[in-house]
Ligand SMILES: [Zn+2]
């Protein structure tokens with residue numbers, strides 16, 4: 001049985017009209033003029049101009065079929081039988097990449113130590129190449145948005161409780177970003193943990209949903225996601241570094257006018273062709289890694305969602321996942337406030353132009369209040385449309401996660417257990433106070449954008 005509804009056989013050419021009956025099945029249509037008009041009964045106009053859009057490619061159809069299969073395996077409570085085989089293949093491929101890296105370093109050192117003067121020069125060049133091609137393991141963020149334990153004891157305290165509940169080590173660094181997302185990763189040789197919390201997402205969640213979000217992110221530490229293992233992660237990051245060096249767009253213009261430079265140009269064109277070929281091979285390698293690890297990766301994501309439900313309760317986990325469908329609504333609210341701020345009367349009506357041009361500073365929390373108001377006003381029928389769209393195009397927060405509607409469906413199967421970690425009103429207020437400077441800074445940046 002297919003998980004997804006089939007696209008309609010023939011889309012109607014009728015123009016959508018709010019509040020009128022559906023041209024296909026005659027049920028009354030949605031009447032909120034802020035949102036696209038569509039029919040929840042028969043999916044009419046769910047995807048406007050669907051007929052004009054190109055259909056999915058073979059690769060996309062195959063990926064969607066894999067996603068469906070994996071969901072059904074997960075829903076049946078089983079594990080994917082091929083995940084282990086894929087993992088072994090990916091590990092072997094990672095081994096080849098590490099061998100190339102180590103081999104290049106070894107060659108450079110051998111030439112530098114035992115070679116003649118010329119060989120040592122070659123060795124130096126090889127060493128530079130080896131350093132350039134090394135895997136990138138990331139670094140602890142030190143820049144803007146980083147919170148330290150002394151400055152944010154309540155947030156770190158909540159994070160530690162969530163981490164302990166899922167069986168993860170306490171996080172090393174929390175960073176606040178301006179993205180509608182959150183992430184957890186390990187960086188550097190010492191594999192220190194970094195939790196990134198996107199404030200636009202954090203601000204639209206309630207306390208329980210925030211706890212669920214932390215539960216999902218800390219789940220990444222314990223969910224057996226082998227994409228994040230040192231062996232595989234460092235190999236893929238090395239492959240990305242190689243691909244970045246070789247990919248098209250990195251070659252500059254070929255200058256020169258006379259016949260001698262004609263030879264140089266021919267050489268450069270040949271070099272570019274070779275580089276393009278190398279880039280293509282490296283890209284296929286990256287695609288292969290993605291193929292081999294996405295199954296185990298998606299399985300791990302589902303497991304993280306189960307942990308989110310255990311930490312914060314099933315309802316909160318589903319609420320957090322449902323919010324992931326709303327980045328467009330958050331953008332709309334931000335644009336609206338930005339437009340209003342620009343149209344607001346200016347302060348300081350003095351003779352100085354400079355003072356006249358300065359906009360009145362918005363209340364620090366105005367943006368976040370308006371975003372929350374806007375999201376609360378999104379009607380159920382629009383939320384349903386976003387959910388069905390996510391089912392239709394298998395959209396995910398990013399390529400690394402399963403489609404949001406499948407995550408919600410699986411979280412719903414896990415039921416509504418009690419929350420293992422709860423947040424008191426005092427704790428919530430402390431966290432809000434700790435984040436206040438970042439809330440003001442990020443609001444100002446988003447409004448200036
Ligand atoms: Zn209809």
Ligand SMILES: [Zn+2]
Nearest residue numbers: 216301304401
């Ligand atoms: Zn995740």
